[in-house]
Amino acid sequence: MYTVKEMFYTLQGEGAHTGRAAVFLRFTGCNLWSGLEKHRAEAICSFCDTDFVGTDGVNGGKFKTASELAEAVAKLFPGEKNRFVVCTGGEPLLQLDNELVSALRERNFEVAVESNGTIRPPSGGVDWLCISPKGTAEVVVTHCDELKLVFPQADAMPDRFAGIKAQLRYLTPMADPHAGMDEVIYRNTTTQQTIQYCLDHPQWQLNLQSHKVINIA
Template sequence: MLAVNELFETIQGEGVFTGVAAIFLRLQGCPVGCPWCDTQHTWDKNNQAQVKPEQLIMKTGDSPSWAGMSEQAVLELIEQQGFTAKHVVITGGEPCMYDLNALTELLHETGYQTQIETSGTFEIKTSAQTWVTVSPKLDMPGGYEVRADAMARANEIKHPIAMQKHIDALDALLERCPVAAGTTICLQPISQRPRATELAIETCRKRNWRLSVQLHKYLAIE
């Protein structure tokens, strides 16, 4: 069973698929502990917060409530909502705490494409067709290490930065855990800070990397 925190349709605001209409499936649970995380309500999976699946759609704000759902139930809930997007983003929390093979295969069989957004600290269990975005979380309070197999599986590296030391840390990680040829590397300024944005732009120009600006935050949408 998957612990689902949220299911909604919006525009993807980050990374390679910025601007694409997307269905976001947010899963509950994450032990990584990123200090700047904007979904801290998904960290803990408390039994007292469990609700019925139909209550997820009625959410009007962030909350730690979650529903236990099978892969088929997730697909049925997507179809019941009449969403028109065909790009499903599986995020969290940390979605790779779950085996996502069955869910992603089911979604592909029914005409969807899938993307996973992960910290790279858990084994990635998903369909070979899934686009994997690794946002490597280094030296976080949870103490989890970024996995070499996660970096090797990534189609896209999306790295949040505020200072040069964050770029240096990414360089060291890429040296230690190489990515496949053709993997897109995106730099994402933390909290839209002007200096972080300037540094990201400058580095992307020099290295032919890609800028990710969290479009949804500039547009004030979910």
Template sequence: MYSVKEAFYTLQGEGIQAGRASVFCRFSGCNLWSGREQDRERAQCRFCDTDFVGTDGQGGGRFSDAASLADHIVELWPFPVGASGSVPYVVFTGGEPLLQLDAALIDAMHQRGFEVAVETNGTLPAPPGIDWICVSPKGDAPLAQTYGNELKLVYPQRDLAPARFSGLEFDHFLLQPMDISHVPEHHIPTTESPMQATLEYCLSNPLWRFSLQTHKIAGIA
């Protein structure tokens, strides 16, 4: 049984794959926060802005097996597989997707011609076969997944310096500002803003690439 909060066709909004047409499949549940506001201050991850509770979102539901969820995802891809000029792409996210994403579902998506990506907090090891692994560390939660395609760190986080991760086996290291709401209308960050802090860190540490949530800027899901 898989519990999915929502699943929909969109553009990947952040990271190295930003701009790529994708089906997003958001699993319900997380191991670092219950998703309930009354639990936020006691959670290991306190800044999450995503609703991952329940199965009542767009395209959400409960799926009895890997085949039924894979077929649901295929239906959300708006082209015949292989006919759009690009490889169909599914991003499993959450919450924490590795609580549910398993070898059976990965295999089912590959059988249907999809590339498989995951966006995880890294506290659980990823099953084999995933084509793109993005790890986004949160708070003081220990990492179990210490390699992958990109490490995307929301910045700044208290007591979580980027240098802690720079020796890990990732192809890309991205730093993403915690909040861009303090950027004024003329788009010049103030010195105290997370945006400015992120810009300055990337300029001083070129291993790290500057990353934005472009889907929020563009107003897409």
């Protein structure tokens, strides 16, 4: 059984695949926060801005088999070519398994995963792995395609992850999850701090969430 918050077709808004058409497959649940506001202050990841609770989102629901879920994803992508799915959450690796990855690949999807790095991914088939460590959580992933860190985090500063092998390293300015548009378009001191860190440490690149700027899902 797979429990999905929402599935929708859009453009990837950040990271290496910015601008690429994709189906976002958002799983329910996370191991670093319950998703409930009453638990936010005590959560390891207290700054999350994503609703991953329940199955009431667009195309959300419970799917009994990998084939059923993969077929639902396929119906959202126009055509058979350049198929791309981003498995996210919450924490997708609480649910994403080899069976589902295989079912998606059988339908010609490249499979990307956005994870907090606390759970190892399925042994085969994932085409692009992005990890985004949070707070004091132990990161068990040592190799990834993309390391994307929300900055600054007192317990998760960039130098802590120097040993992770990654093709690309991104810093995303931390924003208040309840902030208004001025925060969304990065008129804040945190963005300036992130820019300066990238200038001082050029192995890191600035990552802005363009989907928020242009107001798409």
